[in-house]
Amino acid sequence: MKYVQPVYRPPSEAYSLLIQATIGCSRASCTFCASWLFNKKKIKEFAIRPIEEIEADLTEARKIHGENVKKIFFLDSNAIIMKTEDLRDLCEFTYSIFPHLERIGVYGCAKDILEKSIDELKLLKKAGLGIIYMGLESGDDETLKFVHKGVTSAEQIKAGQMIMQSEIPLSVTIILGLGGKKRWCEHAKLTGSACSQINPTYLGALTLMLVPGTLLHQQAQGGEFELLTPHDILGEMKLLVENLDLNGCIFRSNHASNYLAIGGVLSQEKKKVLQTIQLGLDQKIGLRPDFLRGL
Numbered sequence: 001m002k003y004v005q006p007v008y009r010p011p012s013e014a015y016s017l018l019i020q021a022t023i024g025c026s027r028a029s030c031t032f033c034a035s036w037l038f039n040k041k042k043i044k045e046f047a048i049r050p051i052e053e054i055e056a057d058l059t060e061a062r063k064i065h066g067e068n069v070k071k072i073f074f075l076d077s078n079a080i081i082m083k084t085e086d087l088r089d090l091c092e093f094t095y096s097i098f099p100h101l102e103r104i105g106v107y108g109c110a111k112d113i114l115e116k117s118i119d120e121l122k123l124l125k126k127a128g129l130g131i132i133y134m135g136l137e138s139g140d141d142e143t144l145k146f147v148h149k150g151v152t153s154a155e156q157i158k159a160g161q162m163i164m165q166s167e168i169p170l171s172v173t174i175i176l177g178l179g180g181k182k183r184w185c186e187h188a189k190l191t192g193s194a195c196s197q198i199n200p201t202y203l204g205a206l207t208l209m210l211v212p213g214t215l216l217h218q219q220a221q222g223g224e225f226e227l228l229t230p231h232d233i234l235g236e237m238k239l240l241v242e243n244l245d246l247n248g249c250i251f252r253s254n255h256a257s258n259y260l261a262i263g264g265v266l267s268q269e270k271k272k273v274l275q276t277i278q279l280g281l282d283q284k285i286g287l288r289p290d291f292l293r294g295l
Contacts (some may be wrong), residue, residue, distance in 0.1 A: 001064075003075075004044060008035070010133045010171065011255055013073040017061055021054050021074035021090070026081045027109050029148045030137070031215035032178065032208065034286045035077060036148075043291055052087050055093055059123045062097045069098045071105070078107035080132060084120040091127040103130030110134060110151045110159035121166035131169045131201075134160060139194025140187045143179045146225075147216060153194050160198030169201040176233050176240070176258070177208035181226040187235045192243025199246055205253040207233055209295050230259045230287055238277045241270065256294040259287040 004023045009016070022045040028039035038044040039124045054074075061069070072094060079087065087106075095101050106129065113121075138144050139153045162172040163181040172195060179187030195203055203215070208227070219225040228236065237253065237260070244251070244266055252263035253272065260280045264273050 001055070001060050002049075006034075006044075008076045008107070009073050010107070010173075012171070013071065016071040016073045016105070017065060017069050018073055018075055019057055019061065020076070021049060021079040021106075022076050022081065023049065024172065025077040025109075026112055027077075027150055029150045030173070031147050031219075032211065033214065037211065037213045037214065046210070048082055051090060054090060058094055058097060067098060068100050070100060070102045072098070072101060073104070073105045076107070076111050078112060080106050080108035080116075081112040084123060086117060087129070088123055088127040091124065091129055091244065094283045095128050101128075102193050104128055105131040105133065108132040108134050108159075108163070108200075110136075110156040112161060113159040114155060116162075118162055121162060121168060125166050127170045129168055131171060132163050133171045133173065134163070134200075136172045136191070136194060137175045138161070138178050138187050139174075139191035140179060140183055141190075143183050143187050146183075147178065153190065157194050157197045160200060160251050164198065164200065170198070171202040171204060171208060171278060172198060172200040173204045174240070175206050175208050176236055176253075177228045181228065181232075184228060184232065184236050185239065188239035192240045192245075195249075196243070196245040200249055203244075203246070203249050203251045204255060205237060205240070205251075206255045207257045207259060207293070209257050209293060211295070231239075233259055234277055234280045234287075238274060238281070241266070241273055241277065244270070255291075259293075260285075261288070 003020050024044045025035035026046050028035045091104055136156050139151050172193050246266045251266050254261040262273055262276050
């Protein structure tokens, strides 16, 4: 089985069988991400693996792990860029050799999702694609432009809505602190608005951690970008949650990068979530120390 290190997977796929379908990130432009650095240094350039190679890896995995695999994630960022027919065939082949498989997951960048039609996404749903992870990061166009995301908030909203219309479960991630000191308020409010318009199945909040060598790290060292304090991050998260109007969406901030782990179905537990954040702001509950945070 072939893996091109380092591999990228969502935290929730920690116990899934990982299969290398694509290598690297199809965009690799985000200045906060290690993919930007790896692409610039030509450590890991994007490529789509031939279907025959991926199926050979799946067959080998079947021999190693047996037929009882429950979840599979197609690495890296992002397999949704594959031709719809190829990804459909790959999903169908995967289910044929793993009869107890419950879910296949992939990353999906908004630009690549927009290249597909809703009918194509429904075809992938029918073939067994069980979840798409989309990194929204921010709903603020100025923040998106600053970090070279290469997509507008409106485009990301449309991509997310397309996935939801196809009935494929959607997990959206946002990054607290990405707007820095200058744009924290706009970042929180507009990200809340964008997520509300998408109304994803899951919404996960991460907190910005600078990756040494990336452009954003260099900008922070040069004073062009100013990081938020832990207290600032909690204030931003509170404003974000206040601006979320979601129905049935499960919200979590339990990623290792976060200072405060909270979660709940916001349509039912928004008040409780806000109360927990306020306890953190009032220093009545402890926060995760920096030395225990990680990406």
